[in-house]
Amino acid sequence: MSKPAQQSILTTIAAYIGVLIGYVNLLWLMPYVLEPEQIGLFKTIQDMALLLVPFAQMGIGNGITRFFPRIKHQKYAFFSFSLFLGMLGYALVVIIFLLFKNPIMTSFSDKAPEVNNFLQVALIITFFSVINTLLDAFSRSFLKIAIPSLIRDVLLRLLMALLVIGYYLAFYPFHFMIWGMGGVYLLAMLAMAGYMVHIGIFHFDFRWKGIPGSFRKEFIQYNTITLLGTAGALLIMKIDSLMVSSMIGLDANAIYTIGFSIAVVIEMPRRAISQVAMPLISEKFAANLLDEIDVLYKKIAVHQLLICLLIFLLIWVNIDTLYHFVPNKEVYQAGKWVVLLIGLGKLTDILFSVNGEIIVFSKFYVFNITATLLMCAAVILFNLALIPAFGIEGAALASLLAMFFYNLLKFFFVKIRLGFNPFTKGIFTILFTGGISWAVSFYLIPVFEPVLLDLLVRSSMVSLLYLALIYWLKAAPEAMDLVINKIKSIFYGRIN
Incomplete structure (x- = not known):
């Protein structure tokens, strides 16, 4: 069996295992361990963070996959440049978030004031998710998709389950569990980076002058177009959850x-x-x-x-x-x-x-x-x-x-x-x-x-x-x- 076929099969298996773990977490574990208000807070913070991710990464994940074949001779400079743009995008999102912090807090202050105590957690999750998304995209460009899929679909959900179980066993209080979500996304990012180091594709090259200006312009333009579509699609999936929390x-x-x-x-x-x-x-x-x-x-x-x-x-x-x-x-x-x-x-x-x-x-x-x-x-x-x-x-x-x-x-x-x-x-x-x-x-x-x-x-x-x-x-x-x-x-x- 060819390596791409093996990667495809393993990715499919990981995706379905991840779905199963996700449903056990949400339909049994969380309702068993947590009160409804706690589940609502957990999901609101997570959804808020994931809603910010496409804006912070500025569509770069899809851009890496599309443009990587054209820049293979300077792939690590392209990798470093993409990470820089991702961090720049995250910084812009944080600035905008802080500028609108008061209206955001006001929207939750009546029906869900607890959310306002953990807005920093949403920003932490967003940061680690942005980096992980870019590492995943770069790894995928090398046709290494099985392990990143395992980390994204299985490891992350297993760590979330362990986080909830730790609270159930009284290892830490509830507010620590919410902050622990940031630790879960950090561990997933470190696992992704560790895998890339292991297979020899994690290198930084800051010689960006070798990347043609026309290429950079086209890359950024494509990312901007992709950003609008990706962010819009995720907004459709997540906004109702946030509005239910803030309005009910x-x-x-x-x-x-x-x-x-x-x-x-x-x-x-x-x-x-x-x-x-x-x-x-x-x-x-x-x-x-x-x-x-x-x-x-x-x-x-x-x-x-x-x-x-x-x-x-x-x-x-x-x-x-x-x-x-x-x-x-x-x-x-x-x-x-x-x-x-x-x-x-x-x-x-x-x-x-x-x-x-x-x-x-x-x-x-x-x-x-x-x-x-x-x-x-x-x-x-x-x-x-x-x-x-x-x-x-x-x-x-x-x-x-x-x-x-x-x-x-x-x-x-x-x-x-x-x-x-x-x-x-x-x-x-x-x-x-x-x-x-x-x-x-x-x-x-x-x-x-x-x-x-x-x-x-x-x-x-x-x-x-x-x-x-x-x-x-x-x-x-x-x-x-x-x-x-x-x-x-x-x-x-x-x-x-």
């Missing part, structure tokens, strides 16, 4: 965060499909194979909706059972409608297929930044309007509305500019099938007293009905043929 309280943010985390499982297959689709779309644009991109657009829409809608159904028909396993479920179960609304929002992303990826690799890529910034403004405005009226459900509804209009805007742009349309008969057939499967679960399947039995029976019946209808109605014939042939090969292989 930390306990509400804990409930919202757990509900949000359950819902985002729905889009995991979409992320994987996107990673595979991006190089294909890029290649086809380079070859001007627009008709093939349109075909791919339609196929991806059908296949990712087929998978993700089933996951959504399995989560929603079992939502009360899923909350049964969360410690202090009577508190956190109030977030079940957050799961529904955020889940529907994620389904809009899935339904409109890879419209964002198509725009990014087309000559109209700047529009993606415009659309992202418009969505950021929409999220904030919707949250300001809906949170006072509907609480955490208002925040979830704000995200749903923003995601829908965001995707609708990109859909019309792709349709008008490129003539592509992801909607086929299969899309509507799958949606119809999903509706029938939910109705059968809600109206016809009785509730069984043992929760595990109810989970098993309900999940099995909904899955079988959903897949049977998909097959009978020929909603996704290619996908179903692939599944059936795989089952046949396994079955006959065992017989022979």
Whole structure:
């Protein structure tokens, strides 16, 4: 097996292990050990820090990956220059943060005053995260992705778990645990730097005069464009959490965060499909194979909706059972409608297929930044309007509305500019099938007293009905043929 293939497999394994650890941390460990207000404070500080990261690193992480092949002969000067820009960006963010410190503190002083005691922790986490992101990008440029992924996805979450367990065992008080988050990100950064030293790619070279001025200008321009898109996308993911804390309280943010985390499982297959689709779309644009991109657009829409809608159904028909396993479920179960609304929002992303990826690799890529910034403004405005009226459900509804209009805007742009349309008969057939499967679960399947039995029976019946209808109605014939042939090969292989 080739080294790139091995790296890819190891990275995938690390990503899924990291997701599993993350869900154990958030859905079981934290609710078991911490009070809702403590979880809310923990996540608010972490989300605030991560929200600052793309602004501080100024899009340099993506720029390193894109421009590294052109500067290999001066790679360590490029590395040092990138780190310098990252630290400069962090310094600018700190200055701006301090200038607006009073308004920030005022926004939390009423409902979540505890946040104001730990703003320095957010800045510390931001610093270590910025450096770690740049080290990760540089390592990735050498095609060393498995260990950085292990550090990012597994080690960091394990250290967070140990930090919470240490508090549970009374090794230190709660405020020390919050400050300890900075130590966790420091250890992750040191692990990344240590790995790079071990493989011999951690060197500083301050002879920047050898880097052409035109190259530096292009590098900084690209980073600026990337910054707007990356920061906007992260703002969309994190701003609702911060606004829930500031407008309702930390306990509400804990409930919202757990509900949000359950819902985002729905889009995991979409992320994987996107990673595979991006190089294909890029290649086809380079070859001007627009008709093939349109075909791919339609196929991806059908296949990712087929998978993700089933996951959504399995989560929603079992939502009360899923909350049964969360410690202090009577508190956190109030977030079940957050799961529904955020889940529907994620389904809009899935339904409109890879419209964002198509725009990014087309000559109209700047529009993606415009659309992202418009969505950021929409999220904030919707949250300001809906949170006072509907609480955490208002925040979830704000995200749903923003995601829908965001995707609708990109859909019309792709349709008008490129003539592509992801909607086929299969899309509507799958949606119809999903509706029938939910109705059968809600109206016809009785509730069984043992929760595990109810989970098993309900999940099995909904899955079988959903897949049977998909097959009978020929909603996704290619996908179903692939599944059936795989089952046949396994079955006959065992017989022979």
